[in-house]
Amino acid sequence: MKGENNIRLLSGNHAVSWGVKLARPQVAPLYPITPQTPILEKLTEFHSRGELDAELLTPESEHSAMSACVAASLTGARVFTATSSQGLLLMHELLHYASGARAPIVMFNVNRTPGSPWAFWPDQIDSLSQRDTGWIKMYSESPQESLDTVIQAFRISEKLSLPLMISHDAFYVSHAVEPVALPQQEQVDSFLPAYKPELRLDTSLGQSFGAPIDQATWNRSRRETAAAMARVENEVLETGKAWGELTGRSYAALEHYRTEGAGVVIVTMGSMCGTVRDAVDALREQGSAVGLLKVRQFRPLPVQTLRNSLAGIPCALVLDRNYSPGMGGILHQELKSALFAMDDAPRVHGFLTGVGGVNVASMKIQQLVTEYADAEPSVDSVWVE
Amino acid sequence: MDMIDYPDGEQFSPGHVACAGCAEALSLRVILNTIGPDAIGVVPPSCTAVICGGYPLSSVSIPVQHTTLENAAASASGIKRSLNAMGKPDTTVVCLAGDGGTYDIGLQALSSAAERNEDILYVCFDNEGYMNTGGQKSSSTPLNAITGSTPAGKLSRKKNLVEILAAHRIPYIATCSPAHLSDMSAKIKKAESIRGTKVIIVIIPCLPGWGVADDAAVKTARMAVDSGVFPLYEVEDGVDYTMTINTRNQAVNAYLKQQKRFRHLSDADISDIQADVDWGWEYLLDRAGK
Structure with a gap:
């Protein structure tokens, strides 16, 4: 593989955490839930060792985690969070809000059965039932793909100002350990430019977000989302190709x-x-x-x-x-x-x-x-x- | 008459759409001007959201995120952390929420932000109910008050949010009234000088919701303070209580009679409320060591 000399045995979840670390998020609100928790714990471990220079928040719920994601993103930060099943469902209101606000949040979801009855098994209904919330939604098959996709996700999401959710299946991918090629930090830095949004909550700009609007303006906001959605597949393809040139692993829709x-x-x-x-x-x-x-x-x-x-x-x-x-x-x-x-x-x-x-x-x-x-x-x- | 001692730096504009005579608009003007331009606002659905104005207008000069009803404190945390990451830790992040978004649906997020001691200023405009949806009860609605969802009067007491927040040991909690604007400005300034979670609760007599005259909001707020129904005080680090005004000069009767939501009360009901207020007042004096 091009430019890579670092192959590690990683679970799907730890591969995600490595990808996130390499993407240098600035704010990461995190809440634990089985089987997502290893993503959170690896990130907090990176943070405590000084290897991840991000503001980490540990709020009381996924709802607040996603709320903080939206607000931090609108303030201009690169933002990441991860969740699963019940947590994703608790976020539902904010998933609509995030896409409506055009906040380019990257979220990793570990597909798990929702209750009732309680279970922790791989099933994609949690993320698929969020299909109409206006997020770009991608599915990964392996730890390597999860790592590669999470890095690409920031580029796609930030380019189009659309939030992006990647999912991989509980245990089959989240906890399965495979050899994963880790890209170099310089490679990722060259691939992923710093996030600098023109519109943001900034006292020097004075712009506000989310004020009440009339019918026609709400309608226009969704047409603008539709126009951005129409650009996603090409962006996924271009980004996947660029990643291939860098690492030898290309991706498409x-x-x-x-x-x-x-x-x-x-x-x-x-x-x-x-x-x-x-x-x-x-x-x-x-x-x-x-x-x-x-x-x-x-x-x-x-x-x-x-x-x-x-x-x-x-x-x-x-x-x-x-x-x-x-x-x-x-x-x-x-x-x-x-x-x-x-x-x-x-x-x-x-x-x-x-x-x-x-x-x-x-x-x-x-x-x-x-x-x-x-x-x-x-x-x-x-x-x- | 004393001049009101607060700056007016045009942080809040005329032409907003608050009800004529609304004390919340007055309070917003004082609070935003005291904080000044280096601030970002967080406004959940509430009267404040309406007063701030619909797109593309805004009655406030600072940038605002209009959030969902329950997540003001979580949103403010996100903004603050983002500002920290960008090297702007001194910008004030101020929540401007109602009591529904604070005592009720927003309490979980507020508790969590307080537990983390996030560096935010949280202002609750407490009009004791869901007044923006036409006047239903919240957990801040006082005992016996008639609202759209308690047509025979509320059966339970107003939640004591200050005590809940004090139990979190956050650095600063204060109560304010639109009848005491210099005090309001001073408390905002004090909160601004402290790092960590600061919560300020402002009593806002709601003209239609409480059934008071259009010119009586400030007077009603003053009666709430003077009767001890809504005492003005501060709590520092959750344990250090200071009474802003440590005397009462009237019974609750006149305050209650002033409002349509309490007109159905019997003398016995009023006596019960008086006893409750007396107990609360003595409790506060005791905490403040007076």
Whole structure:
């Protein structure tokens, strides 16, 4: 790998903390929650050793943590926080507020089942149920990707003045330890310019944020958000390319794995992608033309790129590690919507796999491909035992 | 008559949209002018949010973040830490909140900021209810008061926020009244000289919410102080109590009769309130060592 000589064994969460440290945030309000806590503890450890020069706050709730994030960001600081599940849901009000205020906060969420009943398992419903809050939303598959993405996130978010949430799955990624290449501080500094917003709370400027407005102005604010959202995919691509030039690891909104000539493409997000790669390899070995389309950028949904990627493919299987009661899997819904009125769209099958963190083995995925490759699709998502 | 001793540096502009005769607008003028231009305001939904004005106008000269209802103290913490990170630790960060946003939904965030002793000045304009939503009870509404959500009178006492904050051992807590503007300005100046969490509670008789005449806000505030219903005092480091005015010169009766929200009270109710106020007054004198 280019310019890197530092490979460490890191959990997904510690990889995030390393990425955050390298990105030099100025303010980080943090509140503990399983299974996010190792991110917080590693950051406070860096801070106590003098390796992270940031103002750390430890308020009484995630709601106050996100409140402090918004305010600090509007005052012109680079801001980071991390959370999971209940914490993210408690922040809900402020997630809308943050995007409305165009505060470029970077937040890491560890996907975990929300109560009730209480559980701590990987499931993406916590972050997916925040899909309409106006945040850029990205999903990571591995500790390396989490580290790389958190650094890229600051550049994307600050460039577009949109908050950005990255998620990785509880335990499968958050606590799994893998070799992770750490970039050099100088590399990150050259990649990530200091944050200097033109508009900010500053006594020398006098601008205020968030005052009551009329209908037309509120409407305009959301049109401006829409215009910024329309620039996200290209920014994700440019930033991912620049990161690739620096480190040898490039990224885009979607990732194709062995999709060339595929009769079946499996579409999924997060840790499930690793298992799908294994299933794809096994099926290719057996002579089946199967590939993986990994959704890394979920909001804004890269609709046109999804359409281009799946045009002419006979069959797509969507694997959802989440369940929206009454409407099935969320990625399944989104993909059906993205492929609307497309002549050469694939038959789309949706599967509720891994809801609540249950294991989805490579063999199970291979069976789904065999069983459904030529089947007529149903509009509903199918529960997988 | 004494001249009011506070600077007027045009930090608060005429043409704002407070109710005519509102003592909160008067208090804002004194407080903002005492603090001066090197400040950032934090305003949760409240009468202050309305008085500060809708986009693109503002009646205050300082930059303001209009926050959500429950997070003024957390937002102020974020601004202060951001200013610290940028090498501007001397800029005042001042919350201008109502009692709903302070005693009720904002108490958790305020408690946490106080526990961390964040370097912020928190001003609560206490009009004893959700007056900006048309007058419903908050935990600051006093016993027996009629509000939109307590049409037969509130059944429980006003929460003692000063005692709650004192238990956090923050460096400075004070009560103020718009009938005592020089004192208000002096307390703001004192708070400004202290690092850490400072909380100032200002009694604001709400003209429509309390049912008092348009020209009676300041007079009603003075009666609240003179009767001991709302004593003016300071608490330093949570333990050192000082009475600003340590005498009372009237019973609660006249204060209560002045307000529509208390018109239904029987003589027995008034006696009970008087007993409660007497107890509170003696408690404070005792704490202040008088």
